[in-house]
Amino acid sequence: MNILVTGGAGYIGSHTCVALLEAGHTVIVADNLSNSKAATIEKVKQITNKEITFYHMDMTDELVNTIFSNHNIDGVIHFAGLKSVGESAEKPLDYYYNNIVSTMVIAKACQKFNVNRFVFSSSATVYGDNKVPFVETYDLLPTTNPYGETKAMSERILTDIAMANPAFSVSLLRYFNPVGAHESGLIGEAPNGIPNNLMPYITQVAKRKLEKLRVFGNDYITMDGTGVRDYIHIMDLAEGHVAALNNLTEGVHIYNLGTGQGTSVLELIKAFEEANGIEVPYEIVDRRPGDIASCFADTSKARQELGWIVKRDITEMCRDAWRFEKNYK
Numbered sequence: 001m002n003i004l005v006t007g008g009a010g011y012i013g014s015h016t017c018v019a020l021l022e023a024g025h026t027v028i029v030a031d032n033l034s035n036s037k038a039a040t041i042e043k044v045k046q047i048t049n050k051e052i053t054f055y056h057m058d059m060t061d062e063l064v065n066t067i068f069s070n071h072n073i074d075g076v077i078h079f080a081g082l083k084s085v086g087e088s089a090e091k092p093l094d095y096y097y098n099n100i101v102s103t104m105v106i107a108k109a110c111q112k113f114n115v116n117r118f119v120f121s122s123s124a125t126v127y128g129d130n131k132v133p134f135v136e137t138y139d140l141l142p143t144t145n146p147y148g149e150t151k152a153m154s155e156r157i158l159t160d161i162a163m164a165n166p167a168f169s170v171s172l173l174r175y176f177n178p179v180g181a182h183e184s185g186l187i188g189e190a191p192n193g194i195p196n197n198l199m200p201y202i203t204q205v206a207k208r209k210l211e212k213l214r215v216f217g218n219d220y221i222t223m224d225g226t227g228v229r230d231y232i233h234i235m236d237l238a239e240g241h242v243a244a245l246n247n248l249t250e251g252v253h254i255y256n257l258g259t260g261q262g263t264s265v266l267e268l269i270k271a272f273e274e275a276n277g278i279e280v281p282y283e284i285v286d287r288r289p290g291d292i293a294s295c296f297a298d299t300s301k302a303r304q305e306l307g308w309i310v311k312r313d314i315t316e317m318c319r320d321a322w323r324f325e326k327n328y329k
């Protein structure tokens with residue numbers, strides 16, 4: 001299939017491009033490079049030895065219609081979006097505008113050009129502080145931040161479009177915590193500034209770019225008091241997109257993409273130290289507003305309906321994340 005990957009130069013998008021190309025699909029990437037570099041596309045080509053057509057374009061601009069005119073698009077994976085929970089509280093309008101308008105512009109182009117396969121990057125954030133493990137059938141709770149609201153709203157918009165147009169097939173993928181990098185070490189997670197996510201923070205401390213890791217709270221009701229998350233290897237997540245696309249049928253389908261295993265912050269630090277033989281100094285600081293104690297997935301639906309299972313464990317996540325960080329300039 002010819003797949004338009006919006007935000008395909010970003011962290012999850014670039015790894016998904018690798019998985020799509022390896023599965024035999026043709027990939028067209030559109031990205032405004034607000035949080036990524038064009039060089040990443042070159043690295044994806046190098047890894048796969050395949051071509052990618054790249055459009056430097058903003059997905060809130062109706063110019064995206066030209067992509068649909070130029071290519072016979074069979075499906076869209078819509079990654080393009082702003083993703084920092086903290087920043088979304090400071091710049092709500094930027095988040096609502098970018099994330100909601102881009103979803104509407106792409107969905108409108110799909111309708112115009114009769115493209116009926118749509119895969120959307122949602123997030124476990126939409127579950128709010130629900131009881132773990134999170135199940136797709138849960139009623140969604142308020143997410144306490146504008147970023148999470150943009151994901152919940154985009155899910156609603158796409159669901160309403162599918163209700164009105166039964167041919168439209170939508171897969172809403174709720175990601176848990178993607179970490180690690182492609183095993184080549186050529187692509188990975190390279191956030192600007194101080195990382196918001198734990199794994200890039202750990203790798204930057206390991207590289208001595210940052211002095212020590214700040215662990216936000218050790219008084220949660222969890223096995224060791226630190227927050228528990230469901231870390232998933234980025235290539236397993238990428239392969240989940242291929243499975244979702246290949247199994248897409250009419251209507252709206254929601255899938256958790258996680259491992260189903262919760263790992264605490266202290267456990268992840270230990271796993272990283274053991275996998276790579278490097279010490280990661282840390283200090284315990286106050287809880288961060290908006291963080292919940294535990295977040296992990298019930299993954300049975302994705303396993304049963306998509307035949308998708310994760311293949312990589314926490315040691316591989318830590319090893320691959322470190323390999324990328326060491327190489328990254």
Ligand SMILES: NC(=O)c1ccc[n+]([C@@H]2O[C@H](COP(=O)([O-])OP(=O)(O)OC[C@H]3O[C@@H](n4cnc5c(N)ncnc54)[C@H](O)[C@@H]3O)[C@@H](O)[C@H]2O)c1
Binds near residue numbers: 008034037082098
């Ligand atoms: N990384 C996570 O932990 C996580 C978890 C759940 C959901 N998600 C969602 O998955 C998607 C991809 O996340 P990521 O971690 O790869 O982030 P990323 O920032 O690395 O990738 C997003 C890409 O979209 C591009 N982009 C942003 N707005 C755009 C616009 N208007 N037009 C064109 N391109 C635009 C950026 O330049 C970037 O390349 C996002 O929608 C994010 O909200 C991420």
